[in-house]
Amino acid sequence: MPLYEYECPKCGKFEALQKLGAAPLRTHECGSKVRKVMSAGSFAFKGSGFYATDYASKPAPACDAPKGAACATCPSNGEA
Secondary structure, eight states, X not given: OOEEEXXXXXXXXXXXXXXXXXXXXXXXXXXXBOEEEOOOOOOOOOSSOHHHHHTOOOXXXXXXXXXXXXXXXXXXXXXX
């Protein structure tokens, strides 16, 4: 459900969680008329790590061999 922002002349700005098809609020809890205001949309990734678990590429393993002694397919050999 979307979060909408409203402004009350007595209480200031507040947010309301409403269904997408719900009519805009007309009054606040204090009884004053409210108006819907435009606000920047935002979102948050929650959980153990969206990017880290879904799209991150695994880093190449480090090679302990000196550069000249590394095999041809080793990531530490700049010729792969």
